[in-house]
Amino acid sequence: MILIKPFITEKSYRGEKYNCYVFSVNINCDKIQIKKEIKKLLGFSIKKIRTMIYPRKDKSKYTKKGFLYGKTNKIKKVVVQFYENQKIDFLNQKEI
Numbered sequence: 001m002i003l004i005k006p007f008i009t010e011k012s013y014r015g016e017k018y019n020c021y022v023f024s025v026n027i028n029c030d031k032i033q034i035k036k037e038i039k040k041l042l043g044f045s046i047k048k049i050r051t052m053i054y055p056r057k058d059k060s061k062y063t064k065k066g067f068l069y070g071k072t073n074k075i076k077k078v079v080v081q082f083y084e085n086q087k088i089d090f091l092n093q094k095e096i
Helices: 010-018 031-042
Strands: 003-006 020-025 046-054 058-063 066-071 075-082
Touching (some): 003 031, 031 046, 031 075
Antiparallel strands (some): 020 075, 046 075, 058 066
């Protein structure tokens, strides 16, 4: 599966008026694969795709047992812009 989940944040909702939606995708996929997958799932034609790769980050927190150290996963985000009159309603859909 190429698409993992949609990002539903305040910042991603600001792009909704420009028909832009943000998804988390598999690290190893490219723009052509993402475009084919979205067209197959949603049936929308895509105007533009922008990808971003976020590196791993070190995380630490203090608990009763002492400091706990770890790392976050490396993720890839995709901003997909559709043509006009093509909207996705994330709040009313159960699964994409």
